Amino acid sequence: MLHKSILVLHPRFYIFDNGVLNALLSNFIVSADRIGMLFENLVFTQLYHTLLAAGRDFRLSHYRTAAGAEVDIVLELDGEIFALEVKGGYYKKTELHGLESLQKYTGKKIRKFVLVPRGRSSMAGDINIIDWQSFLAGYCTPGGRPLRNSRHGF
Numbered sequence: 001m002l003h004k005s006i007l008v009l010h011p012r013f014y015i016f017d018n019g020v021l022n023a024l025l026s027n028f029i030v031s032a033d034r035i036g037m038l039f040e041n042l043v044f045t046q047l048y049h050t051l052l053a054a055g056r057d058f059r060l061s062h063y064r065t066a067a068g069a070e071v072d073i074v075l076e077l078d079g080e081i082f083a084l085e086v087k088g089g090y091y092k093k094t095e096l097h098g099l100e101s102l103q104k105y106t107g108k109k110i111r112k113f114v115l116v117p118r119g120r121s122s123m124a125g126d127i128n129i130i131d132w133q134s135f136l137a138g139y140c141t142p143g144g145r146p147l148r149n150s151r152h153g154f
Contacts, residue, residue, distance in 0.1 A: 039088030040072055043115055043132045047073065047084075050140045069101035081110040082139070086132070088117060099127060 044060075051058045056077060063071040063083070073084040083099045085091075091114070099112040114124075115132040122129045130138075 035088040039117060040086040043084075043086045044073060046132070046136060047075070047140065050136050051077070054141050056140065056142075063098065063102045063105070065101060065105075067101075069098040071098040071102050074102065077139070081106060081108060083110050083112045084135075085112075085114045087114055093124070096127060 048060060059076040061074045061076075063069070063074050071083045072086045073082075075082040075084060081102075083102050085096055085099060087095075096112075096114065099110075103110045103112075112127045113135060114127060114129045115135055116129060118131050119129075121131070121134065
């Protein structure tokens with residue numbers, strides 16, 4: 001297990017709506033350098049609100065070490081740890097080393113995912129590559145079924 005002193009305490013902030021985020025930044029220009037940040041913000045807010053609407057008991061955080069290992073979203077749900085890397089476009093396998101680092105740090109088996117905008121689900125070793133909406137429907141709603149007619153409009 002890794003020593004806790006290697007963790008970097010650096011909070012992340014997410015805005016409830018990408019349109020509001022763009023307005024606060026005074027930037028409505030579509031550019032490749034912003035897609036990842038906007039997609040991660042979208043996925044985080046939808047994940048949070050889906051779990052909340054479903055009445056699930058959960059904890060969300062992120063993981064980052066001084067050595068540069070990082071996991072975008074760490075979800076603790078139903079006694080399991082889900083390590084979620086959110087990728088809005090192409091990525092290299094070397095960008096996923098944070099998933100293994102988190103598993104070593106916790107000393108527990110964790111479920112590793114790369115959440116992408118769209119596409120077919122696949123596996124890369126023990127890493128699940130899945131579109132973000134399928135992840136929400138399969139893991140975050142009761143019984144893995146999408147919510148219908150809830151008070152939150154899902």
